[in-house]
Amino acid sequence: MKAGFRQSMAWVHTWGGLLVGWVLFxxxxxxxxxxxxxxxDRWMKPELPVAHASLADTVLAAxxxxxxxxxxxxxxxxxxxxxxxxxxxxxxxxxxxxxxxxRGKRGNEILDSQTALPVTxxxxxxxxxxxxxxxxxxxxxxxxxxxxxxxxxxxxxxxIITGIIIHKKIFKDFFxxxxxxxxxxxxxxxxxxxxxxxxxxxxxxxxxxxxxxxTYMPLIVASSYGLGEDGERAFFDELFAEEHxxxxxxxxxxxxxxxxxxxxxxxTWGEGxxxxxxxxxxxxxxxxxxxxxxxxxxxxxxxxxxFDGVSGKLxxxxxxxxxxxRAVRDTLLGLHEGLxxxxxxxxxxxFSGLLGTAMIATGMILWTVKRSPQQLKQANGPxxxxxxxESLNLGTIVGLPIGIAVYFWANRLLPIxxxxxxxxxxxxxxxxxxxxxxxxxxxxxxRAKTASxxxxxxxxxxxxxxxxxxxxxxxxxxxNALTTDRHLLNSLPAGDWVFAGFDLxxxxxxxxxxxxxxxxxxxxxxxxxxxxxxxxxxxxxxTEEVMP
Amino acid sequence: MxxxxxxxxxxxxxxxxxxxxxxxxxxxxxxxxNVVAIILSFLLPMSTSNAVMTSLLLSFAIYTAAVLWxxxxxxxxxxxxxxxxxxxxxxxxxxxxxxxxxAG
Numbered sequence: 107m108k109a110g111f112r113q114s115m116a117w118v119h120t121w122g123g124l125l126v127g128w129v130l131f132x133x134x135x136x137x138x139x140x141x142x143x144x145x146x147d148r149w150m151k152p153e154l155p156v157a158h159a160s161l162a163d164t165v166l167a168a169x170x171x172x173x174x175x176x177x178x179x180x181x182x183x184x185x186x187x188x189x190x191x192x193x194x195x196x197x198x199x200x201x202x203x204x205x206x207x208x209r210g211k212r213g214n215e216i217l218d219s220q221t222a223l224p225v226t227x228x229x230x231x232x233x234x235x236x237x238x239x240x241x242x243x244x245x246x247x248x249x250x251x252x253x254x255x256x257x258x259x260x261x262x263x264x265x266i267i268t269g270i271i272i273h274k275k276i277f278k279d280f281f282x283x284x285x286x287x288x289x290x291x292x293x294x295x296x297x298x299x300x301x302x303x304x305x306x307x308x309x310x311x312x313x314x315x316x317x318x319x320x321t322y323m324p325l326i327v328a329s330s331y332g333l334g335e336d337g338e339r340a341f342f343d344e345l346f347a348e349e350h351x352x353x354x355x356x357x358x359x360x361x362x363x364x365x366x367x368x369x370x371x372x373x374t375w376g377e378g379x380x381x382x383x384x385x386x387x388x389x390x391x392x393x394x395x396x397x398x399x400x401x402x403x404x405x406x407x408x409x410x411x412x413f414d415g416v417s418g419k420l421x422x423x424x425x426x427x428x429x430x431x432r433a434v435r436d437t438l439l440g441l442h443e444g445l446x447x448x449x450x451x452x453x454x455x456x457f458s459g460l461l462g463t464a465m466i467a468t469g470m471i472l473w474t475v476k477r478s479p480q481q482l483k484q485a486n487g488p489x490x491x492x493x494x495x496e497s498l499n500l501g502t503i504v505g506l507p508i509g510i511a512v513y514f515w516a517n518r519l520l521p522i523x524x525x526x527x528x529x530x531x532x533x534x535x536x537x538x539x540x541x542x543x544x545x546x547x548x549x550x551x552x553r554a555k556t557a558s559x560x561x562x563x564x565x566x567x568x569x570x571x572x573x574x575x576x577x578x579x580x581x582x583x584x585x586n587a588l589t590t591d592r593h594l595l596n597s598l599p600a601g602d603w604v605f606a607g608f609d610l611x612x613x614x615x616x617x618x619x620x621x622x623x624x625x626x627x628x629x630x631x632x633x634x635x636x637x638x639x640x641x642x643x644x645x646x647x648x649t650e651e652v653m654p
Numbered sequence: 655m656x657x658x659x660x661x662x663x664x665x666x667x668x669x670x671x672x673x674x675x676x677x678x679x680x681x682x683x684x685x686x687x688n689v690v691a692i693i694l695s696f697l698l699p700m701s702t703s704n705a706v707m708t709s710l711l712l713s714f715a716i717y718t719a720a721v722l723w724x725x726x727x728x729x730x731x732x733x734x735x736x737x738x739x740x741x742x743x744x745x746x747x748x749x750x751x752x753x754x755x756x757a758g
Contacts, residue, residue: 434708435707
């Protein structure tokens with residue numbers, strides 16, 4: 107549509123990227139925090155005990171509680187604290203449906219594995235709420251949110267591919283950075299951030315779409331299995347077929363020992379390699395117990411040992427996956443979530459996510475930097491669209507981090523007994539973000555007529571918000587020290603890496619924002635000195651002219 | 655964009671063309687991706703559930719390719735034709751396969 111193929115692709119890249127950039131920034135940042143969702147959960151519920159009962163005792167405790175809460179159930183699920191994403195014993199149950207074809211009531215609890223009683227901790231959204239926002243957003247009807255996220259992900263995918271196409275010298279540009287060259291530097295930075303983690307960007311975007319493929323592409327399933335939920339269920343039953351599963355017998359029967367099954371599982375896979383117990387029709391003659399193994403590779407599926415729940419006999423040792431297309435899907439999802447990643451790979455995931463977030467941010471800043479010389483020359487100031495993009499950029503790139511820091515502050519400062527505590531944690535995030543969005547607009551209300559004051563106001567807003575973000579993050583360890591005893595002076599000597607890691611990370615983020623603020627201040631000072639100099643020399647020139 | 659230099663009716667024409675192309679990319683691309691994936695799911699030599707899963711995995715790549723193509727061709731007409739014709743032909747073919755399956 108433009109003169110050449112590359113120009114057309116550049117047009118798509120620029121405008122497609124700009125349109126959804128702010129949502130993508132939100133998705134990338136909250137999603138990146140998701141790589142430490144469990145650690146954030148633990149920081150936000152500091153009173154949760156550390157589990158240290160034996161696995162056999164843990165499973166017994168879970169079973170005891172489930173017998174109390176849901177003796178006649180369709181399903182029990184026990185997730186013992188055997189891996190990073192399960193720091194505490196967690197149980198889940200689903201009751202029998204009240205009527206035929208319905209869905210039974212569900213419940214879940216975190217248990218103390220010694221007392222078999224639920225542990226009490228402050229109400230908090232934790233890392234899970236932050237992480238869930240990256241695909242479910244917030245305040246929006248869930249299906250609408252999924253579609254919005256899907257559309258933005260498609261834009262992202264198109265932006266990545268067009269970005270590669272318009273990028274002639276991918277290898278050379280990777281080693282190119284020209285600092286302090288205005289637009290050129292922003293472009294270089296955008297390129298480096300994009301190329302250095304390109305495989306991650308492609309993987310994360312494509313696999314993100316695959317998570318909701320059934321929602322986004324319902325017709326492909328419907329063409330073979332029929333429309334609606336029935337068709338979808340038929341497809342799932344076939345693709346994720348579970349052998350050895352029976353319908354309920356409706357004859358009560360006592361369960362065989364779960365600890366014996368756990369022992370067999372540990373003997374098969376090794377100690378600590380057991381991820382969950384999934385019990386269908388507990389206390390029924392057709393009870394089945396499936397024990398799943400840990401995820402030690404990107405393949406997001408567990409190997410399973412299936413036991414007869416009444417006789418305790420081992421019925422099958424199932425491989426994690428049954429078909430190649432399913433394995434491809436499970437691997438894409440596994441790569442996206444990174445549940446298998448150990449500490450080093452997890453940090454690599456985290457930094458890759460931050461690179462993606464920064465790639466989006468630099469792309470959006472580049473859009474304004476490229477247009478600002480022409481915009482600032484306009485007689486009646488920059489266009490509304492330009493000012494809007496500038497404000498949204500600042501309001502999101504610095505404003506969302508401020509919101510996230512405030513979310514952590516709220517976790518420590520809201521009254522423990524407050525009924526809507528968890529909800530208000532999230533409200534404070536969005537209120538702070540909103541304030542950060544409105545702040546630059548408010549500053550430009552007092553807006554001066556000249557372009558140079560406009561630029562200065564814009565810089566002032568960036569500097570103010572960067573200092574706000576710096577304070578909000580750097581003071582978090584202090585707030586933590588004032589409200590808990592798991593602060594750096596205790597957590598570091600004790601080797602409490604979840605708390606020390608969180609505090610040190612937010613401290614580093616705070617320092618980074620302080621550095622940004624100082625950099626921006628230095629630039630403004632340099633510019634105003636230059637302007638003053640220019641002013642004086644024109645005055646000097648003017649006086650010369652009047653001289654005879 | 656050198657739009658300030660253009661008279662306003664040119665600007666409107668430009669906007670209309672962009673809008674038509676975006677619509678073609680978003681909706682036409684979606685339709686084509688679905689139809690191609692459905693045909694694939696019928697023809698791939700594997701079990702139904704595996705063929706459907708494979709097509710689902712590929713559908714987003716097909717969609718992306720269609721979007722890029724829409725923005726790379728010279729005229730909007732060509733972009734629309736290039737999406738509508740294969741969508742209709744492949745759609746008819748898919749319906750035919752389905753009918754034959756149901757009959758035999």
